[in-house]
Amino acid sequence: MKYSEEVRPGEKIRLDDYDTSRSCGLTKEEAREKADELGREMGELQELLFAAGDTALLIVLQGRDTSGKDGAIRFILNHTNVQSCRVAPFKVPTAEELSHDFLWRVHRQTPPKGGVTIFNRSHYEDVLVVRVAGLAPEKVWSKRYGQINAFEELLSASGTVVLKFFLNISKKEQEERLLDREKDPVKAWKLSVDDWKGRDQWDDFTRAYEDALTRCSTEAAPWRIIAADRKWFRDLAIAECIVETLRPMKKAWMESLESLGREQKAELEAFRASRGA
Amino acid sequence: MKYSEEVRPGEKIRLDDYDTSRSCGLTKEEAREKADELGREMGELQELLFAAGDTALLIVLQGRDTSGKDGAIRFILNHTNVQSCRVAPFKVPTAEELSHDFLWRVHRQTPPKGGVTIFNRSHYEDVLVVRVAGLAPEKVWSKRYGQINAFEELLSASGTVVLKFFLNISKKEQEERLLDREKDPVKAWKLSVDDWKGRDQWDDFTRAYEDALTRCSTEAAPWRIIAADRKWFRDLAIAECIVETLRPMKKAWMESLESLGREQKAELEAFRASRGA
Numbered sequence: 001m002k003y004s005e006e007v008r009p010g011e012k013i014r015l016d017d018y019d020t021s022r023s024c025g026l027t028k029e030e031a032r033e034k035a036d037e038l039g040r041e042m043g044e045l046q047e048l049l050f051a052a053g054d055t056a057l058l059i060v061l062q063g064r065d066t067s068g069k070d071g072a073i074r075f076i077l078n079h080t081n082v083q084s085c086r087v088a089p090f091k092v093p094t095a096e097e098l099s100h101d102f103l104w105r106v107h108r109q110t111p112p113k114g115g116v117t118i119f120n121r122s123h124y125e126d127v128l129v130v131r132v133a134g135l136a137p138e139k140v141w142s143k144r145y146g147q148i149n150a151f152e153e154l155l156s157a158s159g160t161v162v163l164k165f166f167l168n169i170s171k172k173e174q175e176e177r178l179l180d181r182e183k184d185p186v187k188a189w190k191l192s193v194d195d196w197k198g199r200d201q202w203d204d205f206t207r208a209y210e211d212a213l214t215r216c217s218t219e220a221a222p223w224r225i226i227a228a229d230r231k232w233f234r235d236l237a238i239a240e241c242i243v244e245t246l247r248p249m250k251k252a253w254m255e256s257l258e259s260l261g262r263e264q265k266a267e268l269e270a271f272r273a274s275r276g277a
Numbered sequence: 278m279k280y281s282e283e284v285r286p287g288e289k290i291r292l293d294d295y296d297t298s299r300s301c302g303l304t305k306e307e308a309r310e311k312a313d314e315l316g317r318e319m320g321e322l323q324e325l326l327f328a329a330g331d332t333a334l335l336i337v338l339q340g341r342d343t344s345g346k347d348g349a350i351r352f353i354l355n356h357t358n359v360q361s362c363r364v365a366p367f368k369v370p371t372a373e374e375l376s377h378d379f380l381w382r383v384h385r386q387t388p389p390k391g392g393v394t395i396f397n398r399s400h401y402e403d404v405l406v407v408r409v410a411g412l413a414p415e416k417v418w419s420k421r422y423g424q425i426n427a428f429e430e431l432l433s434a435s436g437t438v439v440l441k442f443f444l445n446i447s448k449k450e451q452e453e454r455l456l457d458r459e460k461d462p463v464k465a466w467k468l469s470v471d472d473w474k475g476r477d478q479w480d481d482f483t484r485a486y487e488d489a490l491t492r493c494s495t496e497a498a499p500w501r502i503i504a505a506d507r508k509w510f511r512d513l514a515i516a517e518c519i520v521e522t523l524r525p526m527k528k529a530w531m532e533s534l535e536s537l538g539r540e541q542k543a544e545l546e547a548f549r550a551s552r553g554a
Contacts, residue, residue: 099391101436110377150428
């Protein structure tokens with residue numbers, strides 16, 4: 001069962017075609033159980049990825065305000081070894097970052113071999129908010145789709161698995177989450193008039209997301225659309241995709257670790273023999 | 278007069294066609310005088326580039342051992358403001374660098390707007406020594422030409438002028454310079470058997486350089502071949518190319534600085550008026 005929906009290269013995306021409250025007939029309890037099971041496997045695979053040290057994993061999370069990026073990160077971190085798993089948030093660029101090309105700050109944060117990095121927002125902001133808010137002229141942002149594809153192909157060709165998730169929520173669900181935040185004394189301070197104003201640009205963001213999903217789904221790094229109105233289904237869909245991507249690499253990782261183990265054992269035995277032990 | 282030889286996109290390069298001892302009929306004294314004059318203009322242009330702050334300059338220096346990369350850097354630094362001019366040397370990659378794609382360490386070192394960075398060796402080593410010494414399989418390095426072009430086009434589209442110089446010396450001149458170093462007590466320690474052994478691969482490096490020059494000369498970032506047997510001609514050719522590239526931008530930089538100046542003056546006057554001075 002594929003809980004996430006993969007965008008094929010060349011496929012033209014209309015977000016209206018996607019059900020944000022999809023749950024594939026699962027109840028909350030069933031989904032949580034499956035997600036935990038997959039989460040355990042994800043943790044095992046991530047330890048092998050780290051030990052084998054020849055592959056990196058980059059997880060890109062994009063979505064509108066309140067779409068659940070922080071929640072998804074919490075789920076992944078709960079199931080992985082935090083030592084080799086980093087989170088890189090991309091906020092409003094600093095003056096130093098703005099004085100370089102838009103991929104400069106992003107490239108620095110890509111994962112090393114053996115590592116996992118989760119991007120909380122990403123270089124896609126440079127064709128999303130930058131486009132919608134008019135922070136750069138069309139002449140500039142329109143070139144970025146190709147530049148992003150070339151960059152992600154470089155990462156992929158260099159041993160980095162790039163998984164991109166668009167957390168897709170409905171306008172109605174967003175309203176409910178904003179109202180919930182307003183009522184929650186721990187979260188209310190984070191809200192601003194801008195969060196509500198942002199909703200006026202809902203359709204502009206829809207167009208910008210559709211273009212990013214359509215133009216930046218490559219063989220090397222396709223987008224996955226995650227129905228995100230139900231938090232428990234969102235976590236399940238992401239966990240499944242990560243596990244199904246890494247699982248086929250497990251055999252090669254095991255073999256390389258076993259071969260390393262044999263070498264080390266032989267070295268140790270030779271050392272002991274030389275000391276006459 | 279063009280002292281450097283620009284590689285046009287699509288042009289197939291054979292290094293045998295290039296005269297390494299070219300001097301365009303100039304004597305050493307004439308060339309030094311011209312180079313100093315251009316060097317002064319280069320310094321002025323660099324100060325404007327810094328003040329205007331909308332353009333970055335990346336200078337890539339490649340060439341075989343003893344081809345004069347350090348000498349060329351000394352010449353540029355002598356004529357520019359060291360505050361906003363950095364040198365980034367690329368040596369044997371560290372373990373951290375190797376655990377990322379080959380452009381990761383390079384991207385971090387690119388100049389910010391207003392800045393100048395000189396690359397002493399560069400990402401081109403990844404299609405030169407890596408190819409000749411077999412440090413990566415052909416499947417990997419052969420993809421890098423396209424990856425380099427996409428990367429340099431990104432820099433260029435983002436306001437970075439990319440100037441790439443190949444310092445072209447003859448095998449005979451290299452031999453003389455190595456022998457000179459051997460005799461020089463201050464430089465002899467830097468020499469190793471490897472420097473002489475490297476000469477066995479002269480022709481392999483020639484092929485690798487020809488491919489890099491041919492395949493990575495784009496409209497955005499063409500290669501310039503610099504006849505480098507004569508150090509004084511090398512400096513002149515580089516200075517000329519830098520100056521002729523920046524000179525057309527001078528007018529716009531001046532206008533933007535003058536307009537800024539007027540704004541600041543108006544602000545200052547308003548401030549003074551408000552204080553009744």
